[in-house]
Amino acid sequence: MNADVxxxxxxxxxxxxxxxxxxxxxxxxxxxxxxxxRHASGxxxxxxxxxxxxxAEIPLAAAAARLWRDIQSLVDSDCDVKLSGQVRVAxxxxxxxxxxxxxxxxxxxxxxxxxxxxxxxxxxxxxxLAPHCVGALYTRDDGFARPFHALTAFRHKAESxxxxxxxxxxxxxxxxxxxxxxxxxxxxxxxxxxLVNCSGxxxxxxxxxxxxxxxxxxxxxxxMVTERLPHFLDPVVGAASxxxxxxxxxxxxxxxxxxxxxxxxxxxxxxxxxxxxxxESARSAVELFPHVRDAHIVRTWAGLEAFTPDHLPVIxxxxxxTGVFHAFGFSAHGFQLSxxxxxxxxxxxxxxxxxxxxxxxxIKRFLDETATGCA
Amino acid sequence: MNAPRELVIIGAGPAGMAAASTAAGLxxxxxxxxxxxxxxxxxxxxxxxxxxxxxxxxxxxYQAGTERVASFVHSSAxxxxxxxxxxxxxxxxxxxxxxGEARMISARRVVIAGGAMERPxxxxxxTLPGVMNAGGxxxxxxxxxxxxxxxVVIAGSGPLLILLAWQYMRAGVAVQAVLELAPRKNLWRxxxxxxxxxxxxxxLTRGLGYxxxxxxxxxxxxxxxxxxxxxxxxxxxxxxxxxxxxxxSLETGNLLVHFGxxxxxxxxxxxxxxxxxxxGQQCWRPQTDAWGNSSVDGIAVVGDGAAIGGAVxxxxxxxxxxxxxxxxxxxxxxAERDRLAxxxxxxxxxxxxxxxxxxxxxxxxxxxxSGTADxxxxxxxxxxxxxxxxxxxxxxxxxxxxxxxxxRCGMGPCQGRQCGQAVANIVAAACxxxxxxxxxxxxxxxxxxxxxxxxxxxxxxxNTA
Ligand SMILES: Cc1cc2nc3c(=O)[nH]c(=O)nc-3n(C[C@H](O)[C@H](O)[C@H](O)COP(=O)(O)OP(=O)(O)OC[C@H]3O[C@@H](n4cnc5c(N)ncnc54)[C@H](O)[C@@H]3O)c2cc1C
Ligand SMILES: Cc1cc2nc3c(=O)[nH]c(=O)nc-3n(C[C@H](O)[C@H](O)[C@H](O)COP(=O)(O)OP(=O)(O)OC[C@H]3O[C@@H](n4cnc5c(N)ncnc54)[C@H](O)[C@@H]3O)c2cc1C
Numbered sequence: 001m002n003a004d005v006x007x008x009x010x011x012x013x014x015x016x017x018x019x020x021x022x023x024x025x026x027x028x029x030x031x032x033x034x035x036x037x038r039h040a041s042g043x044x045x046x047x048x049x050x051x052x053x054x055x056a057e058i059p060l061a062a063a064a065a066r067l068w069r070d071i072q073s074l075v076d077s078d079c080d081v082k083l084s085g086q087v088r089v090a091x092x093x094x095x096x097x098x099x100x101x102x103x104x105x106x107x108x109x110x111x112x113x114x115x116x117x118x119x120x121x122x123x124x125x126x127x128x129l130a131p132h133c134v135g136a137l138y139t140r141d142d143g144f145a146r147p148f149h150a151l152t153a154f155r156h157k158a159e160s161x162x163x164x165x166x167x168x169x170x171x172x173x174x175x176x177x178x179x180x181x182x183x184x185x186x187x188x189x190x191x192x193x194x195l196v197n198c199s200g201x202x203x204x205x206x207x208x209x210x211x212x213x214x215x216x217x218x219x220x221x222x223x224m225v226t227e228r229l230p231h232f233l234d235p236v237v238g239a240a241s242x243x244x245x246x247x248x249x250x251x252x253x254x255x256x257x258x259x260x261x262x263x264x265x266x267x268x269x270x271x272x273x274x275x276x277x278x279x280e281s282a283r284s285a286v287e288l289f290p291h292v293r294d295a296h297i298v299r300t301w302a303g304l305e306a307f308t309p310d311h312l313p314v315i316x317x318x319x320x321x322t323g324v325f326h327a328f329g330f331s332a333h334g335f336q337l338s339x340x341x342x343x344x345x346x347x348x349x350x351x352x353x354x355x356x357x358x359x360x361x362x363i364k365r366f367l368d369e370t371a372t373g374c375a
Numbered sequence: 376m377n378a379p380r381e382l383v384i385i386g387a388g389p390a391g392m393a394a395a396s397t398a399a400g401l402x403x404x405x406x407x408x409x410x411x412x413x414x415x416x417x418x419x420x421x422x423x424x425x426x427x428x429x430x431x432x433x434x435x436x437y438q439a440g441t442e443r444v445a446s447f448v449h450s451s452a453x454x455x456x457x458x459x460x461x462x463x464x465x466x467x468x469x470x471x472x473x474x475g476e477a478r479m480i481s482a483r484r485v486v487i488a489g490g491a492m493e494r495p496x497x498x499x500x501x502t503l504p505g506v507m508n509a510g511g512x513x514x515x516x517x518x519x520x521x522x523x524x525x526x527v528v529i530a531g532s533g534p535l536l537i538l539l540a541w542q543y544m545r546a547g548v549a550v551q552a553v554l555e556l557a558p559r560k561n562l563w564r565x566x567x568x569x570x571x572x573x574x575x576x577x578x579l580t581r582g583l584g585y586x587x588x589x590x591x592x593x594x595x596x597x598x599x600x601x602x603x604x605x606x607x608x609x610x611x612x613x614x615x616x617x618x619x620x621x622x623x624s625l626e627t628g629n630l631l632v633h634f635g636x637x638x639x640x641x642x643x644x645x646x647x648x649x650x651x652x653x654x655g656q657q658c659w660r661p662q663t664d665a666w667g668n669s670s671v672d673g674i675a676v677v678g679d680g681a682a683i684g685g686a687v688x689x690x691x692x693x694x695x696x697x698x699x700x701x702x703x704x705x706x707x708x709x710a711e712r713d714r715l716a717x718x719x720x721x722x723x724x725x726x727x728x729x730x731x732x733x734x735x736x737x738x739x740x741x742x743x744x745s746g747t748a749d750x751x752x753x754x755x756x757x758x759x760x761x762x763x764x765x766x767x768x769x770x771x772x773x774x775x776x777x778x779x780x781x782x783r784c785g786m787g788p789c790q791g792r793q794c795g796q797a798v799a800n801i802v803a804a805a806c807x808x809x810x811x812x813x814x815x816x817x818x819x820x821x822x823x824x825x826x827x828x829x830x831x832x833x834x835x836x837x838n839t840a
Contacts, residue, residue, distance in 0.1 A: 037777075037780070042780055148780040148781060149781070152770075152772075155771075156771075224827075224830075226827065256827075270647065272647075273820060275462060275470055275830070275833055276479060276833060279830050279831055282827045282833075283831040285827055286827055286831045292827050293826065293828035293831075294826050294827075295826060296788065297824075297827060297830060298787070298788055299790065299819040299820075300820055300821065301819050
């Protein structure tokens with residue numbers, strides 16, 4: 001045995017789990033095939049969004065929001081968090097009715113964070129917005145952070161508590177060895193009684209090594225960023241009937257995403273931007289913020305992410321063997337959840353249960369009982 | 376999307392023009408794109424508008440361009456000037472920008488002939504107004520007849536240094552000094568390669584001719600210079616350097632620097648072509664075969680964008696790539712291609728004999744590549760110093776892309792074109808690894824400025840102008 005827990009995947013989920021486990025005295029090794037943050041965790045849009053989450057995710061997102069608000073005390077860095085709110089704008093009355101229904105639904109669940117704002121309040125919050133909008137759904141304590149900085153802060157804090165990262169170590173086999181899991185890479189093996197699968201877009205491969213055949217789809221959401229512009233925007237802006245996320249970073253650059261997907265190749269682990277699709281995000285941006293029309297795009301990119309069939313993550317113990325835990329399939333909205341996901345995993349591993357309602361995230365919902373490779 | 380073009384050539388410099396004339400002459404449907412308003416590439420910049428006096432002043436190499444450009448213009452290739460290529464996919468899909476309109480076009484085959492860029496080397500004071508790249512200054516002279524009116528110091532390494540000094544001298548510019556920063560020990564290394572170089576001896580005679588003319592005009596060329604610094608408050612006031620163990624200072628308002636050329640690898644990187652470290656030229660280059668084919672099927676790269684070989688070599692390599700395109704597109708068969716290729720292969724080989732000599736003569740010392748002082752800016756866009764890059768490495772970010780993520784070095788409007796090489800060198804040295812083993816900045820399109828408005832109107836189709 002080399003450690004108490006071995007985690008596969010040095011992204012935010014793996015790093016957050018490592019940190020929370022180390023804070024409770026566990027000895028942890030993180031196996032990462034590339035470098036920490038090389039994939040989704042380092043390149044995402046950094047949106048801290050409770051707004052418009054699936055009802056099952058709301059309790060987790062709310063708990064995560066509390067951790068982000070005081071992230072400094074968790075990871076000794078502010079991760080460049082800016083809690084300037086998120087708005088989801090209505091561009092017509094039909095949009096507005098949808099948002100009002102949503103707000104009522106969230107209130108009925110006992111949450112107060114999503115509120116309806118009228119046209120006047122909206123333009124006070126977002127003065128440069130195109131004039132046709134009629135109102136919005138708004139979360140005051142949402143915002144954004146810088147993902148690679150957050151990832152690095154989690155990693156450094158975890159390392160300071162004794163967590164070991166093995167970078168450039170691709171896990172290609174796992175095997176039971178007595179009470180332990182033996183994890184095999186081309187650069188040697190490690191073993192531990194507990195194995196955590198935080199392998200992002202590669203989770204399906206890991207699940208099948210563990211005899212739990214689930215379908216995880218890969219998608220590569222695309223992003224673009226502009227040159228620096230004079231400050232004009234505080235909250236993150238989305239829209240009720242558009243795929244768009246639009247924010248101005250602290251340094252003035254504007255970050256535009258919109259869930260349009262790039263082409264990708266899993267063999268080389270590379271993505272290729274689909275500019276025709278990306279142009280839709282640009283069109284939405286120009287229609288909502290006409291004054292950014294002449295801003296130059298400095299970079300476009302995409303990141304590989306795991307999507308589950310119902311777009312909800314898997315956060316649960318394994319379904320057959322003991323000592324297996326999963327956290328994957330965040331379907332392009334895992335950044336905000338990452339601090340709480342690590343905490344949940346540490347509770348599941350050490351206490352055998354979590355305080356948070358994670359029933360909807362069980363891996364069992366995807367497993368065909370007869371098809372599992374469980375002995 | 377419309378039917379793809381048979382062949383798209385990026386760049387109308389010596390290599391692209393030759394590839395186009397050759398392929399079009401064999402019946403290939405050929406489209407040539409160049410961001411410049413006129414053909415000629417770097418070396419023949421502005422040649423269309425040059426009168427006899429200007430041609431005479433710039434020398435015989437430049438004059439040779441008149442004919443090249445004419446035969447290209449008269450070929451059946453479809454040439455589109457003022458057209459920037461801002462993305463290139465492995466599938467032959469190109470993003471182009473023409474008169475403010477962005478569109479995607481596709482090609483069955485692509486020849487990249489995008490040329491070289493001047494190797495950016497950060498040194499103390501390099502960002503002061505008054506300090507400029509020598510090649511950029513030469514472009515101003517070629518295309519706009521602009522030359523510095525007061526004195527100028529030219530520093531760095533490479534054949535262009537002497538050429539520019541000579542061209543300036545003839546244009547009546549006061550050249551205060553030419554400072555060669557390659558170490559003296561390069562001389563004997565280069566000497567070993569002299570016998571082979573003599574077989575392309577016209578280059579040597581021409582270079583010596585320039586040197587003699589400079590000497591006759593009393594222009595000082597100083598060898599073995601180190602510790603180059605540009606000093607001044609708001610703009611350049613003086614240049615200081617060491618030579619023969621002594622610190623020296625020259626008052627000047629203009630410092631033109633040049634540290635040799637490196638292939639512009641953004642297009643080949645974007646297309647996913649494999650690259651390798653070229654130790655002779657101290658830079659990365661795309662891997663190619665004898666026909667210019669890259670590791671990506673259907674994409675070839677020729678001229679200075681493949682490896683620095685100069686304009687004559689670029690022409691022959693361009694012809695070979697044109698023949699190979701005609702073969703791949705089934706206009707000629709392999710036997711025909713090989714037959715037509717005989718002369719160009721021979722001339723290419725002969726012409727390249729000068730290169731090992733030039734490369735060892737102008738090999739830059741490690742102090743210039745990775746020894747950048749901690750307080751010197753490396754990334755001008757985001758204002759990141761060499762010290763900050765080294766600190767990031769110490770904090771565990773042991774490759775250029777991680778350094779970029781954590782420091783923003785290379786994330787500004789130039790997209791890391793200016794600092795990429797320096798960061799790779801500094802990171803490699805800080806990790807005690809050869810630079811050939813580090814992964815340079817990953818290229819993120821658009822490779823040329825495209826606005827949100829332009830992208831929002833993106834169209835797909837081949838109906839260019
Ligand atoms: C472009 C983009 C924008 C996004 N925007 C947002 C947003 O605004 N807000 C938000 O909340 N979420 C957002 N997300 C989603 C968020 O980034 C992800 O949900 C989150 O980062 C997932 O973290 P992870 O650790 O599971 O995955 P990853 O960061 O992908 O980490 C998994 C790691 O596992 C490693 N690995 C895999 N297999 C193996 C193996 N066999 N051996 C060793 N290592 C292995 C991989 O190399 C990888 O580093 C976005 C995602 C993308 C791609
Ligand atoms: C600044 C500079 C000055 C030089 N001066 C001299 C000199 O005086 N004498 C000498 O012998 N050699 C000189 N050289 C070297 C000489 O230019 C090359 O050896 C020769 O021109 C190589 O030819 P080429 O066709 O490979 O590339 P180039 O002549 O550089 O042609 C490349 C063409 O591609 C175009 N292009 C590149 N990228 C794109 C894109 N993304 N979209 C659209 N178009 C694109 C460029 O506009 C350019 O016209 C100079 C090089 C540089 C960089």
